[in-house]
Amino acid sequence: xxxxxxxxxxxxxxxxxxxxxxxxxxxxxxxxxxxxxxxxxxxxxxxxxxxxxxxxxxxxxxxxxxxxxxxxxxxxxxxxxxxxxxxxxxxxxxxxxxxxxxxxxxxxxxxxxxxxxxxxxxxxxxxxxxxxxxxxxxxxxxxxxxxxxxxxxxxxxxxxxxxxxxxxxxxxxxxxxxxxxxxxxxxxxxxxxxxxxxxxxxxxxxxxxxxxxxxxxxxx
Numbered sequence: 001x002x003x004x005x006x007x008x009x010x011x012x013x014x015x016x017x018x019x020x021x022x023x024x025x026x027x028x029x030x031x032x033x034x035x036x037x038x039x040x041x042x043x044x045x046x047x048x049x050x051x052x053x054x055x056x057x058x059x060x061x062x063x064x065x066x067x068x069x070x071x072x073x074x075x076x077x078x079x080x081x082x083x084x085x086x087x088x089x090x091x092x093x094x095x096x097x098x099x100x101x102x103x104x105x106x107x108x109x110x111x112x113x114x115x116x117x118x119x120x121x122x123x124x125x126x127x128x129x130x131x132x133x134x135x136x137x138x139x140x141x142x143x144x145x146x147x148x149x150x151x152x153x154x155x156x157x158x159x160x161x162x163x164x165x166x167x168x169x170x171x172x173x174x175x176x177x178x179x180x181x182x183x184x185x186x187x188x189x190x191x192x193x194x195x196x197x198x199x200x201x202x203x204x205x206x207x208x209x210x211x212x213x214x215x216x217x218x219x220x
Contacts, residue, residue: 057173
């Protein structure tokens with residue numbers, strides 16, 4: 001373990017003490033700065049999905065691209081459903097595609113229409129790292145239930161460091177149970193460390209912040 005619970009607890013207490021009262025609930029963000037990596041090399045980059053121990057206190061919006069086989073299940077389970085019969089309409093409305101990409105956290109695609117999904121939505125989803133991804137279970141067969149995947153996405157983080165040696169991820173909200181926030185922080189750091197080529201050595205610093213606060217360093 002790269003740090004202990006007491007250090008995280010201390011930083012959370014300091015953030016709460018320094019925080020002004022807001023009209024909204026602030027998120028708790030984890031920032032990990034990295035070192036001694038050459039991000040031009042794929043093996044030094046980070047791009048993986050992980051499941052947190054606890055929900056982060058904010059609903060993750062999920063959109064499903066489906067054919068007739070999963071249409072009813074997707075309509076019941078997901079926040080937005082786009083059927084393959086609607087693809088042509090979206091193709092003619094790039095602004096609508098961009099709005100869809102911005103307003104959802106994860107996208108699911110039925111496997112047998114994935115090619116068409118890439119063709120119509122790839123330009124908006126790709127640069128945002130939101131294309132339906134087999135690594136996260138986001139490309140699904142045209143049968144079965146989407147509910148387990150939807151529920152898992154509520155606790156899923158997409159960890160990426162490709163262009164800059166920094167990872168930032170939301171790990172909770174300020175009024176969450178503190179132990180749950182700490183466990184989410186530790187779990188995320190642990191996963192990042194184990195995906196780095198030189199593990200702990202590649203971690204430079206760890207910070208926590210609220211939405212409106214400055215980052216506060218967590219001692220190792």
